[in-house]
Amino acid sequence: MEMNIALLPGDGIGPEVIDQAVKVVKAIGQKFGHNITFTEAVVGAAAIDATGEPYPDATHEIAEAADAVLFGAIGDPKYDNDPKAKVRPEQGLLLMRQKLGLFANVRPTFTFPSLVHKSPLKLDRVDGVDLVFFRELTGGIYFGEPRGRNEQGTKAFDTNVYSKFEIVRLARMGFEAAQKRRKLLTCVDKANVMATSRLWRETVQELAPEYPDVKVEYEFVDAVAMRLIQWPKAYDVLITENLFGDILTDEASVISGSMGLMPSASLGISNKLFEPIHGSYPQAAGKDIANPLATVLSAAMMFDYAFDLKEESKMISDVVNQSLEEGYVTEDIADGGTAYKTSEVGDWLAWKILT
Numbered sequence: 001m002e003m004n005i006a007l008l009p010g011d012g013i014g015p016e017v018i019d020q021a022v023k024v025v026k027a028i029g030q031k032f033g034h035n036i037t038f039t040e041a042v043v044g045a046a047a048i049d050a051t052g053e054p055y056p057d058a059t060h061e062i063a064e065a066a067d068a069v070l071f072g073a074i075g076d077p078k079y080d081n082d083p084k085a086k087v088r089p090e091q092g093l094l095l096m097r098q099k100l101g102l103f104a105n106v107r108p109t110f111t112f113p114s115l116v117h118k119s120p121l122k123l124d125r126v127d128g129v130d131l132v133f134f135r136e137l138t139g140g141i142y143f144g145e146p147r148g149r150n151e152q153g154t155k156a157f158d159t160n161v162y163s164k165f166e167i168v169r170l171a172r173m174g175f176e177a178a179q180k181r182r183k184l185l186t187c188v189d190k191a192n193v194m195a196t197s198r199l200w201r202e203t204v205q206e207l208a209p210e211y212p213d214v215k216v217e218y219e220f221v222d223a224v225a226m227r228l229i230q231w232p233k234a235y236d237v238l239i240t241e242n243l244f245g246d247i248l249t250d251e252a253s254v255i256s257g258s259m260g261l262m263p264s265a266s267l268g269i270s271n272k273l274f275e276p277i278h279g280s281y282p283q284a285a286g287k288d289i290a291n292p293l294a295t296v297l298s299a300a301m302m303f304d305y306a307f308d309l310k311e312e313s314k315m316i317s318d319v320v321n322q323s324l325e326e327g328y329v330t331e332d333i334a335d336g337g338t339a340y341k342t343s344e345v346g347d348w349l350a351w352k353i354l355t
């Protein structure tokens with residue numbers, strides 16, 4: 001297969017972890033006979049430094065033309081404590097999501113047998129957790145208008161808005177995913193308080209009869225925040241709006257003990273982007289110590305979601321599992337054993353694929 005992949009390494013450890021994913025993707029290409037080309041572009045603080053814009057048009061053109069985008073991380077501490085900064089790296093990410101129409105953010109939480117003992121929760125609660133969030137990504141309070149301040153600057157406001165079609169397209173993805181999994185869908189909302197949430201709930205209720213094999217549960221977001229750590233195995237597929245999904249997926253990403261190891265996909269009508277859930281980890285930038293596995297697993301998701309190549313995807317997850325079992329890992333999960341460099345882990349994974 002011909003594959004044209006855009007690489008957007010971004011900031012901090014982004015470039016290092018993307019390098020490892022590229023090694024792995026190249027190895028898969030070689031093994032399975034795919035012809036893969038990579039085109040690189042800047043985004044985030046790196047883009048502001050280079051062009052003054054967090055998501056330059058040139059980057060958008062490359063991302064839009066690609067079959068898939070592999071994205072590293074965004075964010076630089078020099079912008080964090082300056083609330084008056086006019087351009088912020090994070091705007092690059094939001095603009096990219098919006099301009100590429102990436103309306104569904106797929107964030108799984110699963111366990112690795114060799115890491116599950118590191119969970120902050122009791123082993124019986126997390127062993128075997130396997131859930132996935134479908135977070136709406138281009139609507140809601142992240143983008144709603146009006147937003148801003150009054151003239152005196154003494155009042156600030158954001159607006160949460162959802163149109164029915166935005167809920168329908170996200171919910172359908174959730175239903176379809178549930179049909180391929182354990183057939184349970186949880187609609188996460190705050191329908192006891194918010195009008196947008198009531199539209200979510202009503203819309204999902206209308207769609208449910210089209211998916212008779214899927215059991216649908218409706219749960220308030222505050223209760224989900226609680227039950228997610230009490231009994232995460234209660235969940236299979238969860239669908240929710242942008243802000244709730246932002247918060248809950250951070251919570252979910254650490255319960256399996258694999259902090260920083262979870263991948264994600266952002267899907268649109270034609271564009272697809274894959275990125276690790278973790279951030280830019282600026283303290284580690286350039287040190288060759290960051291864990292590349294979340295980005296490598298995002299590449300695994302790419303083969304599955306962008307190219308429907310399940311075997312390639314599974315081979316990547318398998319070698320990642322092997323590296324964990326054999327302790328060929330970076331310092332964050334070395335557990336007192338030998339800690340390998342970011343680049344060494346990437347080399348090892350690529351070598352495993354090719355041998």
Ligand code: IPM
Nearest residue numbers: 074075090091093094246249
């Ligand atoms: C995420 C991040 C972003 C978000 C930030 C960096 C804008 O937290 O991808 O979850 O809030 O969506």
Ligand code: MN
Nearest residue numbers: 245246247250
């Ligand atoms: Mn977030």
